[in-house]
Amino acid sequence: AQKVTQAQTEISVVEKEDVTLDCVYETRDTTYYLFWYKQPPSGELVFLIRRNSFDEQNEISGRYSWNFQKSTSSFNFTITASQVVDSAVYFCALNGGAQGGSEKLVFGKGTKLTVNP
Amino acid sequence: AAGVIQSPRHLIKEKRETATLKCYPIPRHDTVYWYQQGPGQDPQFLISFYEKMQSDKGSIPDRFSAQQFSDYHSELNMSSLELGDSALYFCASSPAGRVIQYFGAGTRLSVL
Numbered sequence: 001a002q003k004v005t006q007a008q009t010e011i012s013v014v015e016k017e018d019v020t021l022d023c024v025y026e027t028r029d030t031t032y033y034l035f036w037y038k039q040p041p042s043g044e045l046v047f048l049i050r051r052n053s054f055d056e057q058n059e060i061s062g063r064y065s066w067n068f069q070k071s072t073s074s075f076n077f078t079i080t081a082s083q084v085v086d087s088a089v090y091f092c093a094l095n096g097g098a099q100g101g102s103e104k105l106v107f108g109k110g111t112k113l114t115v116n117p
Numbered sequence: 118a119a120g121v122i123q124s125p126r127h128l129i130k131e132k133r134e135t136a137t138l139k140c141y142p143i144p145r146h147d148t149v150y151w152y153q154q155g156p157g158q159d160p161q162f163l164i165s166f167y168e169k170m171q172s173d174k175g176s177i178p179d180r181f182s183a184q185q186f187s188d189y190h191s192e193l194n195m196s197s198l199e200l201g202d203s204a205l206y207f208c209a210s211s212p213a214g215r216v217i218q219y220f221g222a223g224t225r226l227s228v229l
Contacts (some may be wrong), residue, residue, distance in 0.1 A: 011224070020210055024132060032218055035217075037220070042222075043205060043223055044220065044221075044222045045160070045207060045209075045220035045223075046220075047135070047217060047219060049220075050216060050217050086204065091159060091160070095216075101157075103148070103150070103165060103172065103173060103211075104162035104165065104173055105150075105152075105160070105162065105209075105218060107159035107161075108159060109152070109158075109159050110159055115185050
């Protein structure tokens with residue numbers, strides 16, 4: 001069975017601080033995909049990034065960066081110089097991809113990030 | 118760019134009534150997924166369709182049914198509504214290859 005654990009339920013930081021959201025996953029699939037989604041107070045789910053199990057390169061996109069470590073089954077997300085607009089619930093998710101694995105997304109419980117001015 | 122369209126955005130129903138939620142995927146996306154998110158919870162997978170055929174099934178109650186039509190839009194039909202069905206219902210779509218799921222804004226269902 002697939003499982004995603006986000007141990008941090010809530011994080012509160014002051015603007016311009018860096019913050020890292022942790023994500024640990026479990027799967028028996030050899031091919032799988034990891035995702036981060038953002039859910040702002042308005043409620044929609046916004047896709048941020050996808051990483052496949054064969055690509056352990058870290059990725060940076062503006063103030064966002066992701067650290068994928070297969071050895072520890074972790075896919076952590078760092079926001080540099082946080083801003084008030086980053087306040088949201090962030091979900092880490094996992095699926096088995098389209099090659100025979102289950103396509104359904106399995107989500108973690110989410111981490112609520114509050115960035116205070 | 119076109120996104121996933123869900124209607125209605127908000128729906129209020131009484132217990133034991135029925136509800137129909139609609140989803141219009143991104144053009145040229147052939148797969149549709151439905152998720153249910155209870156208050157303060159993570160989204161839970163309900164059901165998915167690929168090329169109008171059911172492709173996977175999750176924790177969807179027998180009172181719920183869904184289908185995907187020839188134009189790829191999908192409808193989630195919910196009958197004998199219960200208070201516990203109050204939730205945010207998301208539809209997502211993905212293109213061939215079916216890896217990234219793009220979500221609609223959701224339908225917030227309140228059962229009174």
